[in-house]
Amino acid sequence: MLKLFHAWGSCSLASAIALEEAQADFELVMMSTKDGDQRRPEYLAINPKARIPALVTDHGVLTETPAILAYVAQAFPAANLAPLHDPFAFAQAQAFNSYLCSTVHVAHAHKHRGYRWTDDPVAQAAMTRQVPQNEIACFRLIEDEMFQGPWVLGDAYSICDAYLYTVMGWLPGDGVDIAQFPRLADHSRRLAERPAVRKVLALQAA
């Protein structure tokens, strides 16, 4: 059975939602990043990067949200979670997810995890201050240029929607009002009503 290592507030939420949308049989293993669960030896044996998520499969372990999402879409094709038979459309989905992981997630990480890039606390505080401004620039671009509507890729719901919903969820805590992105705020509202999302949110709160 699939086993997803997930933490509250982590980007791993996207993978949990995708697995639930795919009606996959999986176990959700709750981790606490505050308690440093991701640095314990038993987890490092699963994912030596000391990051969440990790998806344990019968074939081995997968890490990195865009890779896990693509895997769920390809392993459960009946769920129609990505345009699997059109290389260009599939690459557009990958491009969207790649932007979220390499630019949007990184922008957010400079709030509390500036120690990754400098051990100087004054410099870390300087980075933290700029986080809202950087996130606003990212979501302005997504709202105006990247989001096709009603779903990320247009008419079909996909893995990209679960990932967008996940990173949008960080904005209020970072001091960014999502009302300035009306199309994306509406998207988040619709996502929150999906049975798969409600089920995952209930599972992680249990």
Added chain:
Amino acid sequence: MLKLFHAWGSCSLASAIALEEAQADFELVMMSTKDGDQRRPEYLAINPKARIPALVTDHGVLTETPAILAYVAQAFPAANLAPLHDPFAFAQAQAFNSYLCSTVHVAHAHKHRGYRWTDDPVAQAAMTRQVPQNEIACFRLIEDEMFQGPWVLGDAYSICDAYLYTVMGWLPGDGVDIAQFPRLADHSRRLAERPAVRKVLALQAA
């Protein structure tokens, strides 16, 4: 015809190598990031992110290196540049590329592009100082845990090899001696001898 927007020293080198390995018919458009070509209106009309690479195809524009690489592998299946028929193995390739874009490339970007995360020059200098240490940690993990050998994914050359070669190329300029990663240093030497790599390096120098 495909048209790849590329700049010297950019991660776009990986896409150029992949296209050449696929024997794709493509035009290489050289951009100068030093001159700010990526912020000119005519390029923003192609890629509003103001980043390189962008691949113009008959279907539209693709951005983000992992997405372009996956597209090249899927659009030119005869070149065998990724394990296209095994969702787990394909996801492993995506996971490797995702790590390069969201962790390794980001570590490197803190050297000269710290302004993305703070406008404080003292904080930017603090980030620049930590770059070699962060890159060494990333490549230690790749050498010890991720690189299967003789190629990234094991027996078969793939898009991941072109991308690894590209980011490895940044290390000497960042003050990191690649000899401390003997398997990866050997990989870079073998890549530099491939006809596709030699052709792209000649093209970008022309």
